[in-house]
Amino acid sequence: MDEQLRRAYELTARRVPMIADQIALQPGATSFPAVRLTDPGWLEDRVADTATRWGSDDPRVNGTLWWYSASSTLTGIPIATALVTGVAARPRLGDAVAFLRDDGYLGGLTASSALPVTEGLSELASEMAAALTPIIDALAAASGVRQAAMWAITTDSIANRALDAGTACGDRARGSIFARGLVDALRRVGVVMPDPRFVDVRAGSLSRQFTQRASCCLIYETPGSGKCVSCPRRPAEDRLKGLAALVT
Numbered sequence: 001m002d003e004q005l006r007r008a009y010e011l012t013a014r015r016v017p018m019i020a021d022q023i024a025l026q027p028g029a030t031s032f033p034a035v036r037l038t039d040p041g042w043l044e045d046r047v048a049d050t051a052t053r054w055g056s057d058d059p060r061v062n063g064t065l066w067w068y069s070a071s072s073t074l075t076g077i078p079i080a081t082a083l084v085t086g087v088a089a090r091p092r093l094g095d096a097v098a099f100l101r102d103d104g105y106l107g108g109l110t111a112s113s114a115l116p117v118t119e120g121l122s123e124l125a126s127e128m129a130a131a132l133t134p135i136i137d138a139l140a141a142a143s144g145v146r147q148a149a150m151w152a153i154t155t156d157s158i159a160n161r162a163l164d165a166g167t168a169c170g171d172r173a174r175g176s177i178f179a180r181g182l183v184d185a186l187r188r189v190g191v192v193m194p195d196p197r198f199v200d201v202r203a204g205s206l207s208r209q210f211t212q213r214a215s216c217c218l219i220y221e222t223p224g225s226g227k228c229v230s231c232p233r234r235p236a237e238d239r240l241k242g243l244a245a246l247v248t
Contacts, residue, residue, distance in 0.1 A: 005114040008085040015168040016080045022073055022108030023089070029107050034096035037070075037106075038134040043142040049104040054222040061218045063143025064153070067136075068217040070106040071154045074132065076161035077109060078124060083165040083178055087114040088124050091131045125185030133191070151193040152215040158182055159196035159211040172209050201240060203247035210243050 001009075013020035036042050043063075050062040074091065082088035089111040090096075101107035115123060136150045159179045166175020179196045186193060197212040213232045220227045227234050229242035 001110070002113050004087060005081075005089060005111060008081045008087050008089065008114055012081045012084040015084050016165055018164070019077060019080045022077055023110055024108070028102045029099040031097055031099040034093040034098040034109055037093060037098060038138050040138045040141045043135075043139050046104065047139075047143045053104060054219075054225075056222045058221065059143045060145050061221045063139055063145040064149065064216075064218045065222075066105065066143075067139055067145065067150050068153055068157075068215075070135075071132070071150070071157040072161060073106045073108060074135075075128070075154065075157045076164070077111075078115075078128065079158065079161045079178065079182070080165040080168070081114070082117045082124065083162070083169055083175065087116050090115040091124075091128045093131050093134075121182050121185040122188070125182060125191075126189050128182075129186055129189050129191050148192070149215065151191065153217070155183055155193045155196050156211055156213045156215050159198065162196075163198075163209065163211065176209060199240070199243075201243045201247055203244040206247050208243075208247045210246075 009019075009023050013023065046066050047059050047062045050066045051057060051059070054062065054065060056062055078088040078091045090113050092111065095112040096109050098109040099107045115127060117124060132154060136147050136154075139145060139150065140147050159176070162175035162179035162182070163172055164175070166172045166178065176196070176198045183193060183196050194214045197214065198209050199212040200207055200209050210230065213230050216231060216233055217228065219225045220231070220233075229246070230239060232239075234242070
């Protein structure tokens, strides 16, 4: 790991606490070369493991659940480092180490170098597309989840993690601007994905911006589970009422 990245990790972990748990191997976690994320056989094992944890016999549901978590981690680390420090943890799989949490989800990924964030986010988008595309293609083969659905999930992950990092930097709106810029840059390098969408929710005198999701994690299709508060399959009025309860 180069010194620039080490410093970026250190500063980001102070500002965005969840990142601290994603850039260092956690107790009980299993590390592996990050390129293994592109192996359909290895991903089939992740889908099967998710099935045992959630009680679903539908590989499409289990693949979606696993990607919902993994895409948040894979996009969240470079986004947070970029917004906090101006340099991103390079989202390159070939020289990175990843690890699984004890619940079977992707716990984190440690890069080996930093990538300066340039105007237009073109380099970050190119490297992110190069890393995520083979994972999505392999997971589609392993689970039957459509690539388009996984790219929609990726849009929402980018939006959510950018909002979190923007909040940590004292400007939540800065996060939504970054998310839109990154998705635009990903499209310019050939990725087909929906726009990140946001909604301002008011509760009394307070207001907070949330992601208006384009994707569904399908958790409600597992035994004993319901729809998330922000689920796009909830009626809009019901969804906004639930989000209002989260405004602080």
